[in-house]
Amino acid sequence: MADQIHAIAQFNAQSEAETGNIARTLALCLHAGDVVALDGTLGAGKTAFARALINALPGEPEDVPSPTFTLVQTYERGPLEIWHFDLYRLDAPEDAYELGIDDAFADALSIIEWPENLGSLLPPAHLRITLQQAAGDDSRKIAFEGNDDWMARLSNFSDKASHHG
Numbered sequence: 001m002a003d004q005i006h007a008i009a010q011f012n013a014q015s016e017a018e019t020g021n022i023a024r025t026l027a028l029c030l031h032a033g034d035v036v037a038l039d040g041t042l043g044a045g046k047t048a049f050a051r052a053l054i055n056a057l058p059g060e061p062e063d064v065p066s067p068t069f070t071l072v073q074t075y076e077r078g079p080l081e082i083w084h085f086d087l088y089r090l091d092a093p094e095d096a097y098e099l100g101i102d103d104a105f106a107d108a109l110s111i112i113e114w115p116e117n118l119g120s121l122l123p124p125a126h127l128r129i130t131l132q133q134a135a136g137d138d139s140r141k142i143a144f145e146g147n148d149d150w151m152a153r154l155s156n157f158s159d160k161a162s163h164h165g
């Protein structure tokens with residue numbers, strides 16, 4: 001039976017730096033096999049979120065370009081392999097196999113922009129993060145949704161995120 005999906009946390013980030021704080025706090029909770037789906041329209045801040053998340057994991061600060069044309073970029077941070085996907089230009093869900101998405105799901109942390117383009121190939125147990133433009137240019141509503149497991153794993157997340165730098 002399909003897991004129930006819960007609203008886990010909601011934030012109002014007033015700047016890209018605040019979005020980064022939320023992403024950095026989340027980074028501490030993630031491990032191999034996790035799938036983070038970043039939802040939101042063009043320019044919502046999906047790549048900005050991914051960039052802060054990736055750089056929060058152990059290692060030197062590095063460039064995290066948008067994988068708009070490559071569709072995927074991989075990173076090694078500490079013990080963790082990260083695959084950052086931008087599937088905007090994916091023609092059909094099955095084309096993601098050629099990108100190695102199965103390997104990513106099995107062994108890595110997967111961060112996926114435009115996850116709707118994966119259709120039913122998106123693992124049901126993903127954490128969904130929706131970024132939405134709010135009043136003011138730099139203001140974003142950020143919502144986390146996920147199954148029972150994510151709900152349990154992120155039960156204190158709102159507290160942690162609001163006490164973070």
Ligand SMILES: Nc1ncnc2c1ncn2[C@@H]1O[C@H](COP(=O)(O)OP(=O)(O)OP(=O)(O)O)[C@@H](O)[C@H]1O
Pocket residue numbers: 013014015016017018019040041042043044045046047048049066086113137138139140
């Ligand atoms: N609170 C905020 N959080 C995130 N980004 C913000 C915020 N305020 C302003 N921005 C700006 O919004 C833009 C977000 O661009 P970004 O490339 O991250 O969007 P995206 O959702 O990945 O778009 P695309 O669908 O084209 O990949 C950046 O220029 C960033 O500086």
Ligand SMILES: [Mg+2]
Pocket residue numbers: 046047048066086113
């Ligand atoms: Mg992007």
